[in-house]
Amino acid sequence: MHLAAAREPTTSRKIPPMNPSVTSGLDPHRGRTALSVNVNKIALLRNSRALDVPNLVRAATLALEAGADGITIHPRPDQRHIRAADVGDLAALMRKWPQAEFNIEGNPFHNLMAHVEAVRPHQCTFVPDSEEQSTSDHGWRFPDDVERLRPVVAAARALGVRVSLFMDPEPVAMRAARDVGADRVELYTESYARAHGTPQQAEVLAAFAAAAAAARREGLGVNAGHDLNRANLGDFLRAVPEVEEVSIGHALIADALELGLAATVRAYLACIHRAHAPAGPSR
Numbered sequence: 001m002h003l004a005a006a007r008e009p010t011t012s013r014k015i016p017p018m019n020p021s022v023t024s025g026l027d028p029h030r031g032r033t034a035l036s037v038n039v040n041k042i043a044l045l046r047n048s049r050a051l052d053v054p055n056l057v058r059a060a061t062l063a064l065e066a067g068a069d070g071i072t073i074h075p076r077p078d079q080r081h082i083r084a085a086d087v088g089d090l091a092a093l094m095r096k097w098p099q100a101e102f103n104i105e106g107n108p109f110h111n112l113m114a115h116v117e118a119v120r121p122h123q124c125t126f127v128p129d130s131e132e133q134s135t136s137d138h139g140w141r142f143p144d145d146v147e148r149l150r151p152v153v154a155a156a157r158a159l160g161v162r163v164s165l166f167m168d169p170e171p172v173a174m175r176a177a178r179d180v181g182a183d184r185v186e187l188y189t190e191s192y193a194r195a196h197g198t199p200q201q202a203e204v205l206a207a208f209a210a211a212a213a214a215a216r217r218e219g220l221g222v223n224a225g226h227d228l229n230r231a232n233l234g235d236f237l238r239a240v241p242e243v244e245e246v247s248i249g250h251a252l253i254a255d256a257l258e259l260g261l262a263a264t265v266r267a268y269l270a271c272i273h274r275a276h277a278p279a280g281p282s283r
Helices: 040-046 056-065 084-095 112-119 146-158 171-179 190-195 201-217 233-239 250-259 261-276
Strands: 034-038 070-073 101-106 123-126 162-167 184-188 221-225 245-248
Touching: 034 101, 034 250, 034 261, 040 056, 040 250, 056 070, 056 084, 056 261, 070 084, 084 101, 084 112, 101 112, 101 245, 112 123, 112 146, 123 146, 146 162, 162 171, 171 201, 184 201, 190 201, 201 221, 201 233, 233 245, 233 261, 245 250, 250 261
Parallel strands: 034 070, 034 245, 070 101, 101 123, 123 162, 162 184, 184 221, 221 245
Antiparallel strands: none
16 A cells, blocks of 8 residues: 555545444434544554655545544554654544544553643543553453543543543443443453354353443443454444444554555445344345
8 A cells, every 4th residue: 555645535525414433422323333443553664664654644544535434543652653743643634534533542641631632532542551561451440440530531521522431341330431421432352352253252242242231221332442353343243233433453454455455444344334234034
């Protein structure tokens, strides 16, 4: 994929009247699950050389032109992939795509809140990762994290930013997530990805379905992400139809090396559409 300087979105692109990623997520008439493309790994590749190649804004533009519903970034304090300047550059791009969502994720007790205050994304996803972790590996713990989360959730919402909390699939924790002020939860799906295709798949999926149902009962929207890919995404969405948004990065960017970024985004959207398609008549 050639990622030169970004270009303006084409004027012929039809903007839909409602995008599920920028609604409250609680509208019963909302559309299919939204796809947010995490571009961290593109930034990681760029950072390996003192060049602006691949160009992050160009990559995000290609994903949006291919039909992605949003862009996700995770700016870490060490800037191992997303750099501080990228946040502003991508925020400027997203203003040209008002029907798409800009999601910034990370630990609110590191460097995240400065970015949230500066660009006011549609959504911030609070993740309890440490600076030493290579990737996120667990959700928030309740009641342990309640008191420190409450003020940062309130601060983000006061800026008009929707707040999603990265959570393990534990139904009993969903009321605490609501009580702390969150709008949504993002279900951490690594355990499902590991179980996919094994005898444990049905049991693990049942746990995610129960957690999603509990979140909805509490009035929370439901997102999902981590290790979702073309092979396992459809099964997950059929079992957990409440999911409003999936954020996918590592697998999607890896697939793009083979298929190209635009074709890969379309392939993931096809997985989502198939998962939401009505079941055919039985024979």
